[in-house]
């Protein structure tokens with residue numbers, strides 16, 4: 001038992017309380033020791049075992065044979081944008097890197113974190129997609145991005161969006177585990193309403209969270225109103241076309257009663273005409289929806305942003321249909337930290353070129 005756990009779970013930030021209890025029980029320790037360690041890791045945000053001063057030295061020594069607390073190095077910190085936004089480049093022990101973004105607000109602070117090193121989905125408007133895929137992050141590596149930014153900024157993070165590098169639902173198990181760690185009242189204790197998972201629209205995963213629930217709100221990167229448009233900028237739309245996606249989202253909304261946020265990047269001459277606004281309102285009928293209209297950010301794509309007058313007209317047309325629409329300001333542009341702009345070179349030594357889907361999702365995709 002101990003050897004298995006030692007090989008599989010060497011980062012204490014990767015462990016749920018239940019997993020920690022199993023490990024401590026196997027060591028012959030009482031369960032309350034697990035709760036003590038869990039509090040140190042996730043409430044006190046300890047970075048070393050020797051900070052856990054209420055644990056006997058022998059236990060700390062024994063634990064240190066099996067576990068450490070992995071803290072990624074801040075390899076680069078962008079200059080702060082005028083609104084306080086900063087982009088972080090984190091380097092993990094094996095040398096691969098991800099970016100995360102700190103977004104301060106008037107009343108609460110938000111962090112946008114990555115879930116994968118790179119991404120296999122190659123969306124046209126996204127710099128991460130051009131990197132290719134290297135590997136999935138563990139739950140602890142997702143938690144660490146928040147902890148390290150919190151420490152550097154000296155700020156209490158209240159909101160976490162899983163909207164950085166990677167498709168969260170292609171790293172399903174680790175993302176669900178991270179959400180459970182973020183929301184566990186015995187540890188970090190964030191409200192699930194302050195967590196958001198943003199997906200390009202992986203239908204089997206949406207069906208799964210409809211059945212099993214998810215400790216976060218759901219956001220969909222929609223960006224188009226028909227398959228012809230959408231497949232031009234989002235290749236995975238050919239696997240999960242709009243009809244299947246909307247059917248899964250209607251079921252999710254019906255079962256959970258939670259509103260869904262739809263992200264819609266306005267792209268010149270692709271999806272920004274008045275008839276696209278009408279098609280969007282029809283597509284979202286009977287779904288409790290919030291629409292965020294976004295600008296196209298510079299990422300080296302050949303597509304162009306929609307002119308301002310079309311953006312305004314699109315928004316007005318949508319509002320007239322009664323939809324809840326927000327024109328989002330492009331935060332972080334000054335430091336290349338806006339949506340779609342996160343990317344890091346992948347060392348060839350760690351590139352694998354394939355995703356690690358959960359078995360459940362793999363089976364469904366094969367059908």
Ligand code: SF4
Nearest residue numbers: 119122123126129166
């Ligand atoms: S938009 Fe999301 S899914 Fe598409 S390439 Fe970028 S990170 Fe991947």
